[in-house]
Amino acid sequence: MLETIFNIIKEFLTQPAIIIGLLVGVGYALSKKPPVKVITGAVSAAVGLLLVLFGGNQFSQTFKPIVDAVSKEYGIKGYLMDSYAMKATTQEALGNNFGFVGYVFVIAFFVNLILVFFGKYTKAKGIFLTGNAGVAHSQALLWLVSYWLGIGWVPAIILSGILLGIYWAFSTTLPINAVAKATNNAGFTIGHNENVGVWFFSKFAHWFGDPEKEDAENLKLPGWLSIFNHNVTAISIIMTIFTGGFLLTIGIPKIEEMSGGQNWLIYIITLGLQFSMYMVILLQGVRMMVGEISASFKGIQEKLIPNAVPAIDVAALLPFSANAATLGFIFTTFGTLMAMGLLLVFKSPIMVIPGFVPLFFAGGPIGVIANRFGGYKSTMVCGILLGLIQSFGSVWAITLMGIPDGVGWSGMFDFSTVWPAATEVLKLIAKLLGMGPYAA
Amino acid sequence: MKDSINILFVCGYGVGSSAMLEAVTSKALKARNISANLEHAAAGEVGGYVNWADIVAVNKKLMDIVDLDSFRGKHVIEIENMMDGEGIGNKIQSIVTEHYQYAVKG
Numbered sequence: 136m137l138e139t140i141f142n143i144i145k146e147f148l149t150q151p152a153i154i155i156g157l158l159v160g161v162g163y164a165l166s167k168k169p170p171v172k173v174i175t176g177a178v179s180a181a182v183g184l185l186l187v188l189f190g191g192n193q194f195s196q197t198f199k200p201i202v203d204a205v206s207k208e209y210g211i212k213g214y215l216m217d218s219y220a221m222k223a224t225t226q227e228a229l230g231n232n233f234g235f236v237g238y239v240f241v242i243a244f245f246v247n248l249i250l251v252f253f254g255k256y257t258k259a260k261g262i263f264l265t266g267n268a269g270v271a272h273s274q275a276l277l278w279l280v281s282y283w284l285g286i287g288w289v290p291a292i293i294l295s296g297i298l299l300g301i302y303w304a305f306s307t308t309l310p311i312n313a314v315a316k317a318t319n320n321a322g323f324t325i326g327h328n329e330n331v332g333v334w335f336f337s338k339f340a341h342w343f344g345d346p347e348k349e350d351a352e353n354l355k356l357p358g359w360l361s362i363f364n365h366n367v368t369a370i371s372i373i374m375t376i377f378t379g380g381f382l383l384t385i386g387i388p389k390i391e392e393m394s395g396g397q398n399w400l401i402y403i404i405t406l407g408l409q410f411s412m413y414m415v416i417l418l419q420g421v422r423m424m425v426g427e428i429s430a431s432f433k434g435i436q437e438k439l440i441p442n443a444v445p446a447i448d449v450a451a452l453l454p455f456s457a458n459a460a461t462l463g464f465i466f467t468t469f470g471t472l473m474a475m476g477l478l479l480v481f482k483s484p485i486m487v488i489p490g491f492v493p494l495f496f497a498g499g500p501i502g503v504i505a506n507r508f509g510g511y512k513s514t515m516v517c518g519i520l521l522g523l524i525q526s527f528g529s530v531w532a533i534t535l536m537g538i539p540d541g542v543g544w545s546g547m548f549d550f551s552t553v554w555p556a557a558t559e560v561l562k563l564i565a566k567l568l569g570m571g572p573y574a575a
Numbered sequence: 576m577k578d579s580i581n582i583l584f585v586c587g588y589g590v591g592s593s594a595m596l597e598a599v600t601s602k603a604l605k606a607r608n609i610s611a612n613l614e615h616a617a618a619g620e621v622g623g624y625v626n627w628a629d630i631v632a633v634n635k636k637l638m639d640i641v642d643l644d645s646f647r648g649k650h651v652i653e654i655e656n657m658m659d660g661e662g663i664g665n666k667i668q669s670i671v672t673e674h675y676q677y678a679v680k681g
Binding site: 447451 | 587590615619639640658
């Protein structure tokens with residue numbers, strides 16, 4: 136009898152939605168919120184997580200037949216580059232252990248706080264406050280560490296939390312000066328998926344032009360481009376063009392075979408609309424899950440380390456030059472297309488297909504930074520470079536993600552450079568010590 | 576009787592910067608004794624909030640797409656520095672003093 140009760144409790148506590156709900160509830164209780172808020176917050180977070188899992192799962196289910204069809208035809212395997220594709224891939228890989236992601240997040244946040252608390256010695260200043268990106272990072276790190284090192288869940292949670300906390304502290308400290316210059320000392324830094332990228336491009340953006348004479352804000356861009364500011368529409372368009380274009384390589388008759396006789400054009404347009412719908416579901420889930428994480432983390436930071444620099448979502452850079460953000464988006468798309476062409480020419484077995492996030496949320500902000508340091512010409516050059524780096528870097532990251540059937544990887548700058556490099560180190564350790572996939 | 580105002584914060588995806596904007600502004604409004612309900616949303620989803628919002632705060636980059644016509648009669652604030660809680664708080668305060676006096680407490 137006692138054993139049955141114990142087993143039920145154990146099963147209850149390992150359910151991902153319940154773990155996340157409890158963590159959020161405990162957080163509210165600790166910050167002395169009224170009991171009603173503790174309960175509604177915990178339940179919303181749990182339902183939000185279920186929405187995220189559902190949306191991510193649907194996203195994969197829709198994308199996989201497309202990949203399979205092209206793979207069967209040419210042997211080229213297609214992967215999506217989008218933060219939400221990385222979420223879908225790692226949530227599938229983690230399966231029932233997904234709830235542990237919450238612990239990784241909490242550990243990473245406190246490691247970040249400690250490193251900044253001792254900033255006199257560590258030089259770290261930035262506190263990562265972006266809940267939506269933080270959850271994706273925690274998933275990816277927990278999966279990579281547990282896959283490559285093959286250690287138990289408890290050490291994997293602790294190690295990935297520490298690694299992530301170190302990344303959060305230093306990658307947000309690097310771009311502080313560049314962000315201050317681009318925002319006229321607005322008092323924040325970037326805590327997202329391209330923190331190191333912002334710093335990287337700020338170092339040489341001035342080579343390609345003059346920020347005073349060639350300010351992107353003096354350009355008149357065609358009005359219809361504003362359509363890409365509307366996320367629901369932009370995702371539908373981008374996914375229809377890129378995923379549809381990828382699928383078209385197998386020929387119209389084969390597509391109509393897949394669609395069960397439906398006209399091919401209607402089929403690929405419907406696919407684009409479906410991807411956008413899954414994103415709306417995912418975003419609603421993320422909103423319910425992390426809605427107030429950012430606020431409560433900001434509260435903890437202000438209480439413990441008032442003079443730290445808050446590291447916030449990269450979209451905060453976009454208003455500082457709306458034109459440069461749009462140009463950055465367009466030229467990152469061009470760079471990505473060039474990279475896809477090169478992958479095709481050199482017969483790469485892996486093809487990457489861009490989603491909306493790396494084009495808009497990496498291309499846009501890098502565009503703003505490049506414009507501030509080197510004007511609109513620099514924005515164009517840096518956009519193309521960013522597209523190339525993110526695409527080739529994603530091919531590298533995909534070979535290391537340890538789940539060949541995953542739908543894709545982030546495609547954002549840091550997850551195409553810093554993180555695959557770190558994963559190579561994990562792989563080397565595994566190889567030397569006979570761990571994970573190298574275990575005898 | 577309505578005794579608080581509704582403010583909507585809008586950003587590209589409605590999960591990151593608008594949530595932070597909401598947090599930053601919430602503090603400033605408390606300090607000004609303004610009673611408000613706050614929500615955040617993505618640019619593509621604002622349609623669902625048209626009837627709810629009294630004031631809409633939008634990331635400057637997205638001003639052109641948030642269909643401002645559908646927010647006719649509402650007050651729209653353009654946000655450049657989203658961490659400037661004081662500045663945003665002052666803008667909201669002047670709108671509230673003029674149009675929504677009932678939301679000021681005490």
